[in-house]
Amino acid sequence: MNHKWLILILIIFIYLPVSIDATVLHVAVPTLSLELGSTTNELLWIIDIYSLMMAGLLLPMGALGDKIGYKKLAIIGLIIFGIASLGAALAPNSIMLIIFRAVLAIGAAMILPATLAGIRKTFLDESERSSALGVWATVGVCGAAIGPLVGGYLLQHFYWGAVFLINIPIIFIALIATLWVVPKQPQNTQQQWQISKALVLITALLMLIYAIKSGFRADNSILVTFLIGGVGAVILYIFVKQELSAKAPMIDFGLLKIRVLTMGIIMAMTAMISIVGFELLMAQELQLVHGLTPLKAGIFMLPLMLASGFGGPLAGWLVPRLGLRIVATTGIGLSALSFFGLAVCDFMVHPYLAWSMMVLLGLSIGIALLASTTAIMSSAPAEKSASAGAIEGMAYELGAGFGVVIFGMMLSIIFSQNIMIPDAIPTQLAVQATHSINEAFLAANTLDDQILSSHLILAAKNAFIHSHVFVLLTAGVLFSILTVFIWKFLPDRN
Structure with missing residues (x-):
């Protein structure tokens, strides 16, 4: 088999658990509620912390891949994703599960741009690259499609943590294959890595969403809710204002x-x-x-x-x-x-x-x-x-x-x-x-x-x-x- 198509198979293998994890918990909400005693707010955080963290981290992680090479980025992302999967599977309560889901998102935010960069740098012919990207997109859709089905099967036959444990053997095989199959990548030491901006954006988003979720519960302090929401709004405003005037913005709001x-x-x-x-x-x-x-x-x-x-x-x-x-x-x-x-x-x-x-x-x-x-x-x-x-x-x-x-x-x-x-x-x-x-x-x-x-x-x-x-x-x-x-x-x- 041609080496570049072998790399594509590996990319698919790496990307699949990331796409499945985006939807695998959708059928687990009732189970998590009963098994962990999760409140409505906790359940919503368990599910959406993954997407919200990825939203803020995709851009800087893509820049990090340019800086260190997509092979190293993929390896680091796989390790983080594997450790977080084990932690999530063994989480004793909702708070710990939310934390490990956030760490999962960090790994996923590294893996996703690493797979795209791998396709871009492996397939130099435009028609072949289009075909490879089409396969990549199809895997993303299929992974999201079978996520609830995978989650449902595992929840019916095993305990709820199995939806995360299945990632570990996949990650282990992917790590070995990446080290063996993917060639060494060039690094761009001049590439800027704006992780601090990403953390500011994530902080603002999480504070605003926390305020929205808490504001509709009668047992929460209105003052605290408005204070957190107000601080989040101010941080977001400052972030956008600085990005608009920056010479090298993380997000081109223009x-x-x-x-x-x-x-x-x-x-x-x-x-x-x-x-x-x-x-x-x-x-x-x-x-x-x-x-x-x-x-x-x-x-x-x-x-x-x-x-x-x-x-x-x-x-x-x-x-x-x-x-x-x-x-x-x-x-x-x-x-x-x-x-x-x-x-x-x-x-x-x-x-x-x-x-x-x-x-x-x-x-x-x-x-x-x-x-x-x-x-x-x-x-x-x-x-x-x-x-x-x-x-x-x-x-x-x-x-x-x-x-x-x-x-x-x-x-x-x-x-x-x-x-x-x-x-x-x-x-x-x-x-x-x-x-x-x-x-x-x-x-x-x-x-x-x-x-x-x-x-x-x-x-x-x-x-x-x-x-x-x-x-x-x-x-x-x-x-x-x-x-x-x-x-x-x-x-x-x-």
């Missing part, structure tokens, strides 16, 4: 002046918010409301992710023929239609209708993501294509992180307003049960009266169904507005 590029970023973030947020909703409803096992829940959700993998190639074929404006508007408009359909659909009574709507949502999200990439990369100046690509990558990761935050908070708010707590429930447990369906189930499990416990569980299920309808209808309305917005501001042809 690109946002290009209208088409900005619309592409909005589409990318919106698409990721919707698909990640919907998966979070689905995973909880299928298991906690309808009683499916994690594996069956993963299988039920599979049409959504598989369809998203076909949406990109379909949009790639349509854009040159119909134009970006029509394709992008159609993608977002179909997403709105699918959300309306899913809002009024009972998944168990009409499963084929649910799968049809999920396929439509997956296709439309795939179309929107490809349209966003086209908008960003085609409108950016050629000399700034790398900066535009980096901003797109950040938009994807931020969208994934905000999808968990936005859908999670909306579900929590509507749930707390709709749950009818039985009168005999002790006050402390009643307050806990209003936060989310996961915490309601935890409260029910502590009750000695089984009849009272079953009444509380039934109340929680009914409240979640109300939340499901409201959240998806809201998403449909917002996507409908965005459809009009995109049609108005994108050019006829691009």
Whole structure:
């Protein structure tokens, strides 16, 4: 086998666990809630800390790869990813799991640009490089698609930490193969590494998101929440201001002046918010409301992710023929239609209708993501294509992180307003049960009266169904507005 194609196989092998880890926990939310006693806020942090950390670290880690060579970057990233996987698998509580998920993101933020750099420097022929990048993108989509399925299988047959333990043998083999197969890489000692800027950005984002999550809980201090949110906003403002005046900015915010590029970023973030947020909703409803096992829940959700993998190639074929404006508007408009359909659909009574709507949502999200990439990369100046690509990558990761935050908070708010707590429930447990369906189930499990416990569980299920309808209808309305917005501001042809 040609040496460069052997390197591509290795790159795929390295990249697969990173893409799987982005979605593997989506079906684990009910299990983590019961096994670790995680609150709603803790569950949301466990899931979205991975994407949020990656969003801030991708740019500086890419620069680090240029500085030390992608082989060293991959090796360091694999080691960190492996250690963090072991730590996450053995985490005794939610806080430790959040910490190790953050460390996982550090390793992933090194691995992802290392794999892209490996393709760029291994495949010098443009046609071969395009084929290799196509394989890389397909692996990313497939990894994300099978993540819930892998998670569901492992949760059904092993304890929850197995979703992280499976990474370790893969990492071990990948390390040996990287040392053996990948040639020594040249280093660029002149390359700047702006890790301090990345840490400032991450700090600002985490403080703002903490304030958003805490602000909707009655048992949190409003003063502390506003203080943390205010400090985060000030830090973010200073960061943006300094980047705008910097000679060598980490993020070229000047690109946002290009209208088409900005619309592409909005589409990318919106698409990721919707698909990640919907998966979070689905995973909880299928298991906690309808009683499916994690594996069956993963299988039920599979049409959504598989369809998203076909949406990109379909949009790639349509854009040159119909134009970006029509394709992008159609993608977002179909997403709105699918959300309306899913809002009024009972998944168990009409499963084929649910799968049809999920396929439509997956296709439309795939179309929107490809349209966003086209908008960003085609409108950016050629000399700034790398900066535009980096901003797109950040938009994807931020969208994934905000999808968990936005859908999670909306579900929590509507749930707390709709749950009818039985009168005999002790006050402390009643307050806990209003936060989310996961915490309601935890409260029910502590009750000695089984009849009272079953009444509380039934109340929680009914409240979640109300939340499901409201959240998806809201998403449909917002996507409908965005459809009009995109049609108005994108050019006829691009």
